[in-house]
Amino acid sequence: MSENLYSDIISSGVKDLLTENEKDLEGALKLISLLSNPTRLKMAFLLSKEELCINDLNRILGVEQTLISHYMRAFKDMNLTRERREGRKRYYTIEDSRLQDFLSAIRIMAR
Incomplete structure (x- = not known):
């Protein structure tokens, strides 16, 4: 295998990997x-x-409040919260297990 062909294959693989992970990285950064x-x-x-309302x-x-x-x-735009209505009040909670895990990791690392 020529050096250029090998380099092209490696470069292509790395580019594909970066492209695949770019969306994940963007989500993580957000x-x-x-x-x-x-x-x-x-x-x-x-x-x-726990489930809480804005008040x-x-x-x-x-x-x-505003x-x-x-x-x-911002939480809703990222689909991180669940909303439940009770009359005029809206109650929110985070049930996304990935975010729960991330918050647990933050707690551990902050100790």
Whole structure:
């Protein structure tokens, strides 16, 4: 096998691998970016433990309701939350097992 052909095969394989993983990397970066904000990270920890409404998060975190709603939209846009309606209230929780595992890893690494 010529050196150029071997290099082409290796380069092609690496490019394919990077292309396949690019979507995964983009998703990981979006998640890391979402959780890089202290309030959003706290929201994720809270919602991973129990179902809460915007008012609950407002009282617990002491953050304006409009900001909590804005942050919740980011979680919803990434399909990370489950929503349940009860009358006019909406309750949210995080049931995505991958995010649960990620949050557990953060807890362990933060010790």
